[in-house]
Amino acid sequence: MKRNRLGKAGSGLAAIALLAGMLSACGEPDSSKPAEGADSSEPVQLDWLAYNSYAQPDPNSNIFKMVEDKFNAKFNVWYVDAQQWNDQVNVKFAAGEIPDVLQIREQIPKYVANGILAEIPEEDIQKYAPTYAKVIDEYDASLWNTVKYEGKIYGLPAINLNGDYAQSTIWRKDWLDKVGIDKIPETLDEFETALTKFRNEDPDGNGKKDTYGMSDYAIPYVLGAFGMPANGTNYVMKDGKIEFAAVQPEMKKALAVLHDWYEKELIDPEFITGENTGGYWADSHAFYNNRIGLTGNGMFYHWRNELFDSEDAGGEQYQNFKKAQPDGEIAFGVPPVGPDGQSGAPQWGVNSVPIGISPKAAEDPRKVELFLSMLETSFTDYDYYLTVFRGEEGLDWKKNGDGSITKIKDESDANASFKRGAQVFNIMENPAYGKKELSKLYEFGESVKTKGYPPVIAPAVDSLSQYSGNLLKLQEETYTKIIIGEQPVDSFDTFVRNFMDNGGSQVEQDVNEAYRQMVSE
């Protein structure tokens, strides 16, 4: 409900933001602008919102001092509620308060139209942050498309290293052993065999037929065996055209399989309300409680069952599982391979929140240089990166012989490192350094890496925000009803017509139009 209200407020933002901009332009002089003939050795003032704001950092901390001295800068770090980010910053933007450097958590065209984002010239990026630009080029050059609008760059793409790894496929290893399967299932048929045995052969040994194969977290993996983990209003790229994944004919076949599995009682009937019954999203209570033997959704670092040293207890969800089932074992599997050889788990994608600068920062070449040099330094200076990302050496982490680090947990305050200024100035994660500092973790991640379907990078269009609520509801309802047999599988065709008629075609048309505009030079 609130989202709605603020959504409306957001649409009114444009006019008000412009008005506020005009007012402040002819009002009192902006104090953040350097006075005429200012000494160039004066520190550059930056209003800073290019961080996650998990906790309010202390501006007198050593990390602030270090960064300010190193770059001759002075930071005014904004603190906003990390969970209410857009609600809070939209009001500020509309009132004409705009930081110099910010995370772009809304659609770029919207911000550009409201005068919140300024272009970052490509020459400047190449001049002040060449290493960064090269890293993006090598990682995925198409990331630049995500920050372009009408051919100009309005933000710097950021990489989420974890988005390079598909969501994990987790089996109850002890159950597989018990029902006599010694190879981790790989194909859809092998999955069905294993899940059937989980249902019928009492793998938890309590003498009751109270176990199922899987629940809702594994459903996208089955859809993935047919080419795409259709979920809500996500897209799929077909012959260079963006289409809705949920209405693809492959999904009809996938739903037929899921319905069949439901009839055979392989899917927990409680999948409708979900296997997570509250709390952290990666927890699967059905899995912890001996109800199902296959789960997913979490990442390798959630379920890590390989221990690195004697004090290590594994990933958070692995620990929770072990506490619930001390004798249980888990194994990392692969998403099932479908009849046409396709497979994959849902994947977040490496595309992370981009960073942009506002017009008031773009006017001042020193600010642009400062911001880009800070970014460049975190891609070229490992120790600097560790300090701005992880916190103070000795307090928050210590370095091992091979260059990797061991994090030191502050028992008194889980957010201590954020308060000391960690993760404020790193601007974005550096994937190469990320793998270096946590080398063991990412080696493990590589060892259990499976195929995945990263989301299609598509521009957001107004028609999507207009229709997505209804489309989402329609998709979820229809899929659920088909799986539980309330509707025949053939009703999928009617669903496709409904979906397209109720905004689906409109969105597809708009999104392809916008996509062409985004990638056009």
Place this chain on the structure above:
Amino acid sequence: MKIKHRSWSDRIYVTFAYTVLVLLCVSIIVPMMQVLTVSVSPVEVINSYGFHLFPTKFDFSGYQEVFRKSIIWTAYGNTIIRTVLGTALTVILTFMGAYPLSKKSLPHRPFWTALIVFTMFFSGGLIPSYMLIKNLGLMNSVWALVLPGVVSVFLLLIVRNFIAALPESLEESAKIDGAGELYILWKIIMPLSMPILATVSLYSAVGHWNAWFDSMLYIQDEHKQVLQLILRRIVIDGTLDPSSGVTDSMDKPVNTESMKMATLVVSILPIICIYPFLQKYFVKGTMLGSVKG
């Protein structure tokens, strides 16, 4: 007095009423017990299926974490300050505004009343309010939480009607005895208005205690934020799946369920202790002005 013979319809009615009341009580007590139990339970118990109404194993790590989080206590202090300050101002200003409006001798009384009632139907909206607060220089201070809603038209009208219903002859007799206007206000009207002022202060205090949106909007400094905002942040932490577009970092520590519930207990305990003693004013207050004998 004892009623010996009850008719069937009476019995049915009483049974029905008690059943509904018992169900109502259960629906309130069960979630409370769940919260209390989860707050003192280890993670394996919390993650197991079923209701958790009585603790089977104890683990106070949730409370330990809460008591270490100094921000909760700072926020507690801020909430108390805003509640006391806000309530006091509301009561004083509402009373002082309502008294003249209740006087028939006030020149242009319908005009002033209409002017005030008018504001009930229109509001500036979120962004203009924000700009107003900002330009008044109230940002990041407790005044941004207290001043914008300091006089509620609704409460003002209730108080006005209450005072207007006091017999005019009381005032006249005071005047005959030589009392001045201020003396009448202070010694005659105010003591008689105590019930309605208690109601106003309760409404205002509860509103202040529960408010969080204004704190999120106007307060930038974490150490000046109110309890409900901090509480909200702690409780919804980690429940949203990053594939839904929420950013998630594997480096960010997530609050455990027991810690979330422990925070809830700590923050509602004082209210639970005070509430039974205040409740009667609530009941009285809503009855005021309804029927006059």
